[in-house]
Amino acid sequence: MPHNVIIQTYPQLLELYGPRGWWPLSACNGYHPNDYSFPKTASQRFEICVGAILTQNTAWTSVETALDNLSQLHALTPAALLACDDQVLKTAIRSTGYYNQKSAYLKTMAAFFHDCKARTPTREELLQLRGVGEETADSILLYAYQQPFFVIDAYTRRVFTHLGVNEGKESYRVVQKRFHDALEPLYQGQERILVYQEYHALIVEHAKRNHSGKQKQ
DNA sequence: AACCAGGACGTGA
DNA sequence: TCACGTCATGGT
Known part of the structure; x- marks a missing residue:
């Protein structure tokens, strides 16, 4: 049963690697394991x-380098990024x-969030933005807005x-x-968010350590 | 020196 | 829907 594999792999990876503390933020110097209070601002x-x-x-x-540059330009707000040459x-x-x-994608997104203000965007709204596909939309919803969308990336597929x-x-x-159907009955509310966040991060960690593609477990 | 990295989009079957 | 080319730098 695929659902059992999905259910049982989470505690195994958690035992193996411990909490990963995604999404990495410059404010806390990167990852923040066991602290699910981010983002704060x-x-x-x-x-x-x-x-x-x-x-x-x-x-x-490579992204860290770029975020560093943007931070020094004070361009990490929608208005500032829009004004950036x-x-x-x-x-x-x-x-x-x-x-x-x-660069064009970032400006489109900056314009959207500038109008959106503090409101939580819908998945459909995000998908309409150029440069935002399903994975990017779900990453934003799960890690920036605490919405229960499991992120499926190349690592997860592999x-x-x-x-x-x-x-x-x-x-x-x-x-x-498949992930939603397997995990929804077991985890509700805030715990579901926490599990979706950790599980995806753990999958990435596991895949990176077995980049030749021969993980068994 | 190929190959891959926390994909998305446009195009033509 | 689906397969394929394109976008581009940086590390192994």
């Missing part, structure tokens, strides 16, 4: 949204690659294909529904 929330765009198909170390913005995020696309849960070619929503 609108600025930190926006930093997560920016990071979610910048990390697309890109190593997180395009060339300056591209130079700041250069390390993350795709800087022509990503790990659970090896565990026999997937074939590997299923659509995003099919894979996500």
